[in-house]
Amino acid sequence: AGPGHPTAGWWSDLVGPGAAIDTDRFFVVAPNMLGGCQGSTGPASIAPDGYEWASRFPYLTIRDQVAAQALLADRLGIGSWHAVVGGSMGGMHAIEWAVGHPDRVERAAILSAPPITTADQIALNSVQMDTVRVDPRFAGGEYYDAGDGDGPHRGLALARRMALLNYRSPTELNSRFQRSWQSGVSPLGRGGRFAVESYLDFHGNKFTRRFDANSYLTLVEAMNSHDVGRDRDGVEDALGRVTATTLVLGIDSDRLFPIDGQHRIARGVPRTLDGDSAVVLSSDFGHDGFLIETAAVAAHLRRLLAS
Structure with a gap:
């Protein structure tokens, strides 16, 4: 909680001194998304002509957003990440990082995210x-x-x-x-x-x-x-490019990004913590389970970061 953000963030139980993502050991970079409205450039930002971008703001892909994050890493002088961690849309970013920049990602945590956005979604x-x-x-x-x-x-x-x-x-x-x-x-x-x-x-x-x-x-x-296989000869060929040690985690009651998508990622990535299957957490909370079942998520993140 702080100015402009009256409540604490979702990740307070996972990030901090002694937490799974231990800020006594790791420097954590949490960039806002390009296209958002709380930090990075988005439609409400002022364009060079002095007016909001509004409807003129360009169409963005997940890959565009990761390209912006890669430029940020360049500016910060970070050649490779100890880990890239993301859930849901952030998990799309994490998998795109691991596929598109395999030499820059040592570990990846893909939480409740799919390899592609399906027609149903x-x-x-x-x-x-x-x-x-x-x-x-x-x-x-x-x-x-x-x-x-x-x-x-x-x-x-x-x-x-x-x-x-x-x-x-x-x-x-x-x-x-x-x-x-x-x-x-x-x-x-x-x-x-x-x-x-x-x-x-x-x-x-x-x-x-x-x-x-x-x-x-x-x-x-x-x-x-989101389609990690776009212009990469399909999903499986794209996942085969990943060199990071990878945690793939899903929620059994997730109806937004069902668990079969996480299993597909786990089967395709060469080096996962748990073989060809994703870690499946049992939760009544659906997709939001990855934000709510923090003790279970933390245990698996600790495994990844210690690997």
């Missing part, structure tokens, strides 16, 4: 993107000077609610909320709501206070671009 993403674009306040992406400071918050909140359903599992939602009401007013008539509806609303609205709609579209499109 692209379809889910496309609905989220259209939800943002149909908000009248989106204005084709040119909403920064609207004057009301609102922007397409309703569309962005709804897109986030849709995404959250992919991040969590049916088991967790059903056991956590069941058919409970949010208040004493029945949801079977007018005015009442189910507790799970309120939960989704809360997280959707919270997201709009810290994120930019154009960045959301830019980053979702980058995830859609």
Whole structure:
């Protein structure tokens, strides 16, 4: 937690003195993503003409973002990394680092990430993107000077609610909320709501206070671009280029990036910690399990970093 970021980050249990990623031993570099809205250049950044990039911001791929990170490493004078660690979209970056820059990555941790973004995942993403674009306040992406400071918050909140359903599992939602009401007013008539509806609303609205709609579209499109085998003779040939000792980890209840994708990575990478199979954590939390089951994730990261 700090100025501009009122709550602590997800990684506090994994990164720090004595933690799995031990800052008493390692210098940790955590670059913001190109195209994001909290540090690196993104659609809300000011272009050379003095106006926001907005809809003019270029299409980015995962490979473009890793190319920017490689330039950062050059600037910092880092020839190779002891480890590149990432989960979900960050896991796409980690695998792209290991395939595209094998001489610069000694170890890689790929957590809950796929080798490619599938048609099913692209379809889910496309609905989220259209939800943002149909908000009248989106204005084709040119909403920064609207004057009301609102922007397409309703569309962005709804897109986030849709995404959250992919991040969590049916088991967790059903056991956590069941058919409970949010208040004493029945949801079977007018005015009442189910507790799970309120939960989704809360997280959707919270997201709009810290994120930019154009960045959301830019980053979702980058995830859609992900195909580690593109222009590399396919996924298996691409994975065969990896020389890093690799940890591949997935969650058994992940419905966003199902475990078969992690197993495919593990089969294709020559040097994994666990042979031809990914490490599979059992969790009711779905895709977000890699962020929540920190003790189990930490144990496997310690194995990797000690290898």
